[in-house]
Amino acid sequence: MRYRKFGKQDWEVSALGFGCMRLPVLEDGKTINEPEAIRIIRRAIDNGVNYADTAYMYHGGNSEIVLGKALLDGYRAKVKVATKFPLWKVESADDYDKTLDNQLKKLQTSYLDYYLFHGVGAPGWERVLKFGLIKKAEAAVEDGRIKNIAFSFHDSYDLFVKIIDSYDKWAMCQVQYNYFDVENQAGMKGVKYAASKGLAVIAMEPLLGGRLSRPPEKVAKIFDAASKKRTYSEWALKWLWNQPEISMVLSGMSTMQQVEENLRSADNSAVPLSAEELKTLDQAQKTYRDLIPFKCTACNYCQPCPSGVDIQWNFELYNRGYIHGKTQLEDSRKTYATLDKTGAQLCTGCAQCEEKCPQKLPISEAMPKVHSVLGENKDY
Ligand SMILES: NC(=O)c1ccc[n+]([C@@H]2O[C@H](COP(=O)([O-])OP(=O)(O)OC[C@H]3O[C@@H](n4cnc5c(N)ncnc54)[C@H](OP(=O)(O)O)[C@@H]3O)[C@@H](O)[C@H]2O)c1
Structure with a gap:
């Protein structure tokens, strides 16, 4: 295992971290396969992984419980443990302590490292401010229940910078970042900004939830033609490790084979990419980008929509289904079905958003198209 600087903190993190959002499940597709999950988490730790990430809501609340069990028998002392406060559930400031205490119990630990x-995003940040949650977090640091205050992020670069600049004790931020998401959300600009401010930056969804392990044919061909042979997953991970601003790559691994492969990749993480390899990745990135039907960068300048349409999220679901094929399209349609207050069907075509869109996207024409594909199951 290779280790890397963790922002300005005085310890080194393994190049690969274990994300517990996609643990192995039983045949019902839901229940965590506990013995297997414990086996693969421990295998990763035995091979030098020293960071595990979970959250209140993963696997219907059971991820924290299973991680807690995996960390018995002396494993807790070998890893930093991170979990997350579910901002969307908060109704009063007291929820912070109640939730944290419950999570500590589930994880069978007396403290969280992060x-x-x-x-x-914008609504979550409003809640942090409205309920004074930073003060609550600082009190939890004071009483020893948590060691460090951090955030994970899904919104625009501008908001990302604002959040970083609003508080000077963030230890770390976790962003969705991979060679496909260079300009989405915080993006490369955000990663560089956070690192320049001394925050540790964790890249989550490094394989875009597994989609970069199975890239579209046009992209796969570019990697296949490269003289350096490596798996599609390793290409994606190497792209991240090649950036000094990234402290750690947090992959959610679902099988022992994936753990073994990513551990091997992490062993090579310190070998820089050659100019030729960077060119291959650059070509793959551009080809991928050209496949995106609506090149929305999720800047959210189009907001607020008078009808409440979450424009970037509708584009994201549509694009994912288009680029990544049938299974992803089914997932996009399922998610779209839950957007009763923010879905594309609510678009009235007023086009106020179009004046504000820096990409000049034809949003009012696009939303009915998005709805026909995702809501009415029509072809692209
Ligand atoms: N807002 C947030 O805070 C937030 C959001 C997202 C994620 N996270 C955290 O970040 C972690 C990482 O995100 P992620 O789970 O999306 O990570 P990821 O590494 O992008 O995706 C994980 C999936 O990739 C596939 N995979 C992993 N290694 C592979 C390999 N060597 N070969 C082939 N396929 C491989 C597997 O999918 P298949 O088995 O389906 O092929 C696996 O389930 C999560 O587990 C979670 O802890 C946090």
């Missing part, structure tokens, strides 16, 4: 505000 406690993150989960998936911060």
Whole structure:
């Protein structure tokens, strides 16, 4: 295992971290296969992984319980443990302590190394401010229940910078970042900004939830033609490790084979990419990008929509289904079905958003198209 600097903190993190959002499940597709999950988490730790990430809501609340069990028998002392506060559930400031205490119990630990505000976006950040949650977090640091305050992020670069600049004790931020998401959300600009401010930066969804392990044919061909042979997953992970601003790559591994492969990749993580390899990745990135039908960067400048349409999320679901094929399209349709207050069907075509969109996307024409594909199951 290779180790890397963790922002300005005085310890080194393994190049690979274990994300517990996609643990192995039983045939019902839901229940965690506990013995197997414990086996693969421990295998990773035995091979030098020293960071595990979970959250209140993963696997219906059971991820924390299973991670807690995996960390018995002396494993807790070998890893930093991170979990997250579910901002969308908070109704009063007291919820912070209640939730944290419950999570500590589930994880069978007396303290968390990192406690993150989960998936911060504009509404989540408003809640942090409204309920004074930073003060609550600081009190939890004071009484020893948490060691560090951090956040995970899903919104625009501008908000990302604002959040970083609003508080000077963030230890770390966790962003969705991979060679496909260079300009989405915080993006490469955000990663560099956070690192320049001394925050440790964790790249989550490094394989875009597994989609970069099975890239579209056009992209796969570029990697296949490269003289350096490695798996599609390793190409994606190497792209991240090649950036000094990234402290750790947090992969969610679901099988022992994936753990073994990613551990091997992490062993090679300190070998820099050659100019030729960077060119291959650059080509793959551009080809991928060209496949995106609506090149929304999720800047959210289009907001607020008078009808409440979450424009970037509708584009994201549509694009994912288009680029990544049938299974992803089914997932996108399922998610779309839950957007009763924010779905594309609510678009009235007023086009106020189009004046504000820096990409000049034809949003009012696009939303009915998004709805026909995702809501009415029509073809692209
Ligand atoms: N807002 C937040 O805070 C937030 C959001 C997302 C994630 N996270 C955290 O970040 C972690 C990482 O995100 P992620 O789970 O999306 O990570 P990821 O590494 O992008 O995706 C994990 C999936 O990739 C596939 N995979 C992993 N290694 C592979 C390999 N060597 N070969 C082939 N396929 C491989 C597996 O999918 P298949 O088995 O389906 O092929 C696995 O379930 C999560 O587990 C979670 O802890 C946090």
